[in-house]
Structures are given as structure tokens and as C-alpha cells.
Amino acid sequence: TTQSTSYDQGASFSSSAAYSAGSTGMYAKDPVPAPSFVEAVKTCFTKYATFSGRARRSEYWYFTLFTILCSLILGIVGNIIFGAPENGDYNILQSLFSLAVLVPGLAVFWRRMHDIDKSGLWFFLNLIPLVGWIVRREQIRYESQVSRLKEGAGLYPGAS
Numbered sequence: 001t002t003q004s005t006s007y008d009q010g011a012s013f014s015s016s017a018a019y020s021a022g023s024t025g026m027y028a029k030d031p032v033p034a035p036s037f038v039e040a041v042k043t044c045f046t047k048y049a050t051f052s053g054r055a056r057r058s059e060y061w062y063f064t065l066f067t068i069l070c071s072l073i074l075g076i077v078g079n080i081i082f083g084a085p086e087n088g089d090y091n092i093l094q095s096l097f098s099l100a101v102l103v104p105g106l107a108v109f110w111r112r113m114h115d116i117d118k119s120g121l122w123f124f125l126n127l128i129p130l131v132g133w134i135v136r137r138e139q140i141r142y143e144s145q146v147s148r149l150k151e152g153a154g155l156y157p158g159a160s
Contacts, residue, residue: 037065037066040056040058040059040062041066044059047108048107051120053114055111055115063105070097071098079091109140113139116142118139
């Protein structure tokens with residue numbers, strides 16, 4: 001029998017198709033497809049302050065890429081419009097953007113930690129210079145737990 005279920009974003013998949021005869025163990029085919037760049041950014045803003053649930057590795061990195069690119073673009077545009085900041089001033093466009101993405105950035109990190117079976121409280125390790133950043137970077141690289149499931153385990157809502 002085939003069970004259909006869905007992930008947070010509504011993409012449905014079949015559990016029997018996800019775990020075909022040739023794919024078993026740690027590297028079984030991932031039943032939840034990775035989001036595209038646009039889907040990942042939309043999801044992060046849709047779940048603006050949602051700290052529960054899971055975030056795929058691609059969702060986290062796409063959102064990080066989005067924030068870096070936008071910050072660079074806004075920095076250039078701000079310098080053109082307002083001139084380069086002097087005497088410790090800030091680029092107003094970059095500052096407003098950073099405030100706008102602060103909460104969704106924390107939320108997607110928190111959900112990413114849940115996806116690798118860690119607490120979101122690992123975020124506070126970042127407050128330890130260098131060591132915390134290295135540990136965080138290594139943790140984010142981990143494969144999603146759903147990729148390591150054997151048939152029937154189910155970490156995502158509705159998966160069994």
C-alpha cells in the first residue's frame with residue numbers, strides 16, 4: 001500500500017516510492033524534495049517567527065545566500081544614494097534590511113537545528129568567538145535526519 005503525505009510546504013510524496021527496493025539505509029532517497037531558491041526564501045518569510053518544525057539544509061543556505069546578496073546590493077545602492085558612511089555611521093538600507101531578516105534568520109537556524117536532532121539553543125554557542133562559529137558551521141552541514149530514515153520512521157508531519 002502507498003501512503004501519501006506532505007511536508008510543511010504542501011509537496012506531497014509517496015512513502016513507498018521514496019524508499020524503493022534499491023535504496024536502503026543511511027543514503028535512502030530523500031522523500032521530501034529540496035526547495036528551490038525562491039521557495040526557500042518565501043518559506044523563511046512565511047514562517048517569520050516560527051521556531052518549531054524543521055528546515056532543510058538547502059532552505060537554510062538559500063536564505064543565507066539571499067541575505068548576503070541583498071545586503072551587498074543594498075550596501076552599493078545605499079552608498080550611491082546617500083554616499084559612503086563616514087565616522088562610524090551606518091548604511092541605512094543595510095541596517096533596515098538586517099533588522100528585517102533578523103527574526104526569520106534566527107527562526108530558520110532554529111528549525112535547521114531541529115532537522116539534525118539538536119536544540120535550537122545551540123544558537124547561543126555563537127556567542128563564543130571562533131569556537132562557536134566553527135561548531136555551528138559544522139552542525140549546519142549535517143545531512144537532514146529524514147535522509148537517514150529507514151522506511152516507516154517518519155520525522156516530517158504525516159510521514160510514517
